[in-house]
Amino acid sequence: MAAARPTFLFSERTYPVNTKKPKLVLVDWIDTVSDGGWTSRSTMCARQPALNRSAGFLLKRTKRVVTLAMSQGIDCDNFSESLTIPAGNVRRVRNLKP
Numbered sequence: 001m002a003a004a005r006p007t008f009l010f011s012e013r014t015y016p017v018n019t020k021k022p023k024l025v026l027v028d029w030i031d032t033v034s035d036g037g038w039t040s041r042s043t044m045c046a047r048q049p050a051l052n053r054s055a056g057f058l059l060k061r062t063k064r065v066v067t068l069a070m071s072q073g074i075d076c077d078n079f080s081e082s083l084t085i086p087a088g089n090v091r092r093v094r095n096l097k098p
Contacts, residue, residue: 022057024096027066029054029089054083055096066090 030049056068059079064087069079 022059022069022072024055024098025058025068026053026055026094026096027068027085027090028052028092029066029085030091031089051091054085056081056083058093060084061087061093063087066093 029052031052033047033050035044054068056070057072057079058066059069059082060067065084066087067082067084070081070083072079
């Protein structure tokens with residue numbers, strides 16, 4: 001019997017993104033908070049997810065992910081310092097003027 005293929009909650013539909021001249025954006029997003037040491041229950045239960053703000057070139061935006069790059073090569077199609085955020089964690093994407 002063949003193994004069942006995993007199903008995803010989101011489709012792979014993409015939003016139009018121009019990677020030749022990507023937009024500069026500011027993304028507000030929520031991240032997990034964790035601790036690897038012994039901690040009291042009250043301290044653990046008081047924790048809240050971390051609200052983050054990242055700026056970069058928008059390379060990909062789908063119903064599943066938002067991918068930014070912090071740096072872009074001027075005379076080539078290379079990018080560096082990428083950040084891929086689950087779309088469910090993204091609270092807002094705003095365009096920035098370069």
